[in-house]
Amino acid sequence: PPPEEKTKAEGGGGRASTPARFGSGTSHEQRNHQLLTNPLLNFKQPKPRAEMVFQKWSSSSEMESCGGGQVPEMPRVPKSARGKRSVRKKEAQSPAQMSAIDLLATVAGKLFDEGAGSLGNTSAGAPALAAFAKDALVKQEQCDEQMKLFKHEATDQDSCNESAILPHIVLQRVVNNARNEDPKAKSEVQDKESSMISYTKAELGCNFGVIADRWSPESVESGAFTGDAVARLMMTAPAGFHKNAPEMYSLLDSMDVDVKPPPLVSSDSTGEMPLHGDKIHRSTSLPRAPKGVGFFAVDRDDDDDKSSGCTHPSTATNKDFTSNCKAEYNRVRKLLTSKHRKVAPARIHKSDLSYSDVERKPSFRYKKMHTRQRTQRSTFKRRKLFDRHLALASEFGTANGKGNTKVAGRNSNAVSLEANKGTNSMPFQKSCGSNDCHVKLRIKSFNVPELLVEIPDSATVGSLKKTVLEAVTAILGGGLRVGVLHHGKKVRDDSKTLIQAGIGQDDMLDNLGFSLEPNCTQNPQVQAPEDVSFLENIDTTEPLARITPADSSSKLGEVDVSQELALTPLAMNYQGSDHDSVHSPGAVSSRDKDSRALFLVPAADPNAGAVVPANKTKRSPEQGHRRIRRPFSVAEVEALVLAVEKLGTGRWRDVKLRAFDNAKHRTYVDLKDKWKTLVHTASISPQQRRGEPVPQELLDRVLAAQAYWSQQQAKLQPKTPSLAEARLLTQ
DNA sequence: CTTAGGG
DNA sequence: CCCTAAG
Numbered sequence: 001p002p003p004e005e006k007t008k009a010e011g012g013g014g015r016a017s018t019p020a021r022f023g024s025g026t027s028h029e030q031r032n033h034q035l036l037t038n039p040l041l042n043f044k045q046p047k048p049r050a051e052m053v054f055q056k057w058s059s060s061s062e063m064e065s066c067g068g069g070q071v072p073e074m075p076r077v078p079k080s081a082r083g084k085r086s087v088r089k090k091e092a093q094s095p096a097q098m099s100a101i102d103l104l105a106t107v108a109g110k111l112f113d114e115g116a117g118s119l120g121n122t123s124a125g126a127p128a129l130a131a132f133a134k135d136a137l138v139k140q141e142q143c144d145e146q147m148k149l150f151k152h153e154a155t156d157q158d159s160c161n162e163s164a165i166l167p168h169i170v171l172q173r174v175v176n177n178a179r180n181e182d183p184k185a186k187s188e189v190q191d192k193e194s195s196m197i198s199y200t201k202a203e204l205g206c207n208f209g210v211i212a213d214r215w216s217p218e219s220v221e222s223g224a225f226t227g228d229a230v231a232r233l234m235m236t237a238p239a240g241f242h243k244n245a246p247e248m249y250s251l252l253d254s255m256d257v258d259v260k261p262p263p264l265v266s267s268d269s270t271g272e273m274p275l276h277g278d279k280i281h282r283s284t285s286l287p288r289a290p291k292g293v294g295f296f297a298v299d300r301d302d303d304d305d306k307s308s309g310c311t312h313p314s315t316a317t318n319k320d321f322t323s324n325c326k327a328e329y330n331r332v333r334k335l336l337t338s339k340h341r342k343v344a345p346a347r348i349h350k351s352d353l354s355y356s357d358v359e360r361k362p363s364f365r366y367k368k369m370h371t372r373q374r375t376q377r378s379t380f381k382r383r384k385l386f387d388r389h390l391a392l393a394s395e396f397g398t399a400n401g402k403g404n405t406k407v408a409g410r411n412s413n414a415v416s417l418e419a420n421k422g423t424n425s426m427p428f429q430k431s432c433g434s435n436d437c438h439v440k441l442r443i444k445s446f447n448v449p450e451l452l453v454e455i456p457d458s459a460t461v462g463s464l465k466k467t468v469l470e471a472v473t474a475i476l477g478g479g480l481r482v483g484v485l486h487h488g489k490k491v492r493d494d495s496k497t498l499i500q501a502g503i504g505q506d507d508m509l510d511n512l513g514f515s516l517e518p519n520c521t522q523n524p525q526v527q528a529p530e531d532v533s534f535l536e537n538i539d540t541t542e543p544l545a546r547i548t549p550a551d552s553s554s555k556l557g558e559v560d561v562s563q564e565l566a567l568t569p570l571a572m573n574y575q576g577s578d579h580d581s582v583h584s585p586g587a588v589s590s591r592d593k594d595s596r597a598l599f600l601v602p603a604a605d606p607n608a609g610a611v612v613p614a615n616k617t618k619r620s621p622e623q624g625h626r627r628i629r630r631p632f633s634v635a636e637v638e639a640l641v642l643a644v645e646k647l648g649t650g651r652w653r654d655v656k657l658r659a660f661d662n663a664k665h666r667t668y669v670d671l672k673d674k675w676k677t678l679v680h681t682a683s684i685s686p687q688q689r690r691g692e693p694v695p696q697e698l699l700d701r702v703l704a705a706q707a708y709w710s711q712q713q714a715k716l717q718p719k720t721p722s723l724a725e726a727r728l729l730t731q
Numbered sequence: 732c733t734t735a736g737g738g
Numbered sequence: 739c740c741c742t743a744a745g
Contacts, residue, residue: 653733
């Protein structure tokens, strides 16, 4: 458990580069000394001393053996990684988040449907779309069903043809799903969809490479998720594939078709939720990261969607579909094209031209951030946006009482990937223009890793929504990553080309899959005990496990019903099984550099706001919506206290990294603020305190730490010697 | 981007 | 939590 060292190093030369940290002897030493002498550490913490020593030791050893020297530290990214890590996060997370949103939308939609709809329990396997759409997701079975669906989806070749990439847009109709099943249907669909398809082709063009590039093995492996578990999932998927293809569609369609589209989902089509946009801002790729290069900001322009959308009427049921499909296409296109951009920024795809202006600005912004390598900013911003969206979403809702419904949604994480082969219904298309062969892929939807929601029947729909939102948000907070599975195996080598990986071959569709993985950066098992403040995982585990929206809901005035939401991020499930990823050298390293390739960000595009008249939403999409309130849990407080005891009160970023690295929704500013409130709380009478009571013990520690570090700070600060200080004081 | 504080 | 000035 080398926390200190690490942090210190980070603080010191960390920013610059790895080497620097070792070099900076002075501050380093000082730090250690400080630590050693830190009473708080010594007294309150059992091992502080040892730890510190160890740290020192480790640092030296580290120099000697850069490799596995300090096993304990391994879990954490090397100090040097700071920059790296940030980069990684930016890259990786973004995509993840995007999916997360989508997922959220999807899940929410499902939940809503369920909630609003009948609790019907149509068989999971029911092929009928309509049927599925309505009942599909009710009850605990939901999880299982989803799993099934996803599995199928993942493996479904046929379905792939038409798939949409994002969940929210799940709406896309499956054009070819029928292909194998019903010739008529197929043809019919095709006709309807043909225009769309063509559009797709044109727009998407051939750029699969980009995606592949970003979705590297690392992402798969690095995540807690990665691992065999995923692979297994994927593998299993194929089995039912053909048979169940319809299910997928039904699922998808349900959203579209549903008269009352789930708010979240509908938002897409309606434009209430600007999450997905027609416009995607693509930032230029990172300087050197082939993998995580793509950042996307998506602006959704409802107007655009409507007007531009897919030309063909599609089915009567689909208004949404049209708009959605467009959005999807655009998105895809963007993603795909991003590669080009990366290679040759100057070059702009025909399709991209329209967006060029919009896109570019954002790009710069992101670029800058990337350069910085600090993860937080972008994350936060994104998060903010997401939250906002979520919040909006949560607003819909009518009161509904149902029996105590327990909804468990789970998805295997597997994402179906679809490729289009030209107009044919071929899922996979490989178009070799001149030099490059491009593969067109379409991801129908991403499912939410796992979502467990428990809510009293007395709760209102609004509360349900809120709950779901919270749950999803929690997941989002952890971040998501995308993994690529080929033939049921995780593709770990990001550097491999699609061709090398065998992706893009004829079999591709069958065997290509994407998975969403909770972004559990830190693997507890690997982490050093010290460093493993539970908080690191807290976000993914604990919070998810139990979220009590009461607070937020009450604030919003939605419902005060006691709601409990239980989320179990896949991470938890997979962490255990996914050892290999963790242990494998590649995996370890990958963790830092893991690429989360795709990442869509609801762009904070001014235009978006104006252009995107949230149809239904009363409120105009103001840019910055207040983030949802997430009261600190006792566990979080404890982690915070622990971290502050060690790091002091002036290094919030380090505190963040140390104890809340996995809690994407906790910024260092949040932590600082929380500390502030904690100090205040500790100084007031228990009767005056509100919210979840914080153990007095913790509060005491807060005061102690505060006092200690204040003093420490005072010591260091005084440029003006004690004399001056004294003078000031006296005066 | 981080810190530090006020709101 | 938000917003911002400073660094």
